[in-house]
Amino acid sequence: MAKKLFYKIGEACKLLDIQPYVLRYWETEFPFLSPDKSKSGQRVYSERELDIIRRIKELLYEEGYTIAGAKKKLESELTEGDDGKPVVVPASESSDSDAEEEKVDSGLREELDTVAENVKTLRSGIEGALTQAREILDLLDSKAS
Numbered sequence: 001m002a003k004k005l006f007y008k009i010g011e012a013c014k015l016l017d018i019q020p021y022v023l024r025y026w027e028t029e030f031p032f033l034s035p036d037k038s039k040s041g042q043r044v045y046s047e048r049e050l051d052i053i054r055r056i057k058e059l060l061y062e063e064g065y066t067i068a069g070a071k072k073k074l075e076s077e078l079t080e081g082d083d084g085k086p087v088v089v090p091a092s093e094s095s096d097s098d099a100e101e102e103k104v105d106s107g108l109r110e111e112l113d114t115v116a117e118n119v120k121t122l123r124s125g126i127e128g129a130l131t132q133a134r135e136i137l138d139l140l141d142s143k144a145s
Helices: 009-016 020-029 047-062 067-077 096-144
Strands: 043-045 078-080 086-088
Touching: 009 020, 009 043, 009 047, 020 047, 043 047, 047 067, 067 078
Parallel strands: none
Antiparallel strands: 078 086
C-alpha cells in the first residue's frame, strides 16, 4: 500500500495486523494516541500515529509489557515535535534511565512471579487442610449417628 497522509481505521488495522476493537481500546488506554476524525466522523490515522501504534504493539506483544508498563515506557520515549504532536524516539536514543527502568520492571516481574508462586502454594495447602477438615467432620458425624 502506498504511503498516504491518513489511513482509515480498517486500513490502519490491516497494515498493523491488529483488530479494530484492539486499536479502539488502546486509544482509551494511551491518551497520546488520539486520531483525528474525518468529516464523516471516521477515525483517521497519520503515519506518526501508525508509528506510535506499532511501538505499542511491540511493547505489549513482543517485549511483554503490561498496558500500564507500556504506557509508562512509551511516555518516556515520546518527545514534543515542532507541531506539538508526539514523536517516537528510536530505542537507540533512549537514555540510561530507560535501561535502569527496564531492570526495575524485570525485578518487579520476578518478585510478582515469586509472590504468585507462594500464593499458589498457600492455596494448595489451604485446600488440603479443608479436605482433611471435611473428612474429620464426616467421621465425627458418622460416629454420632
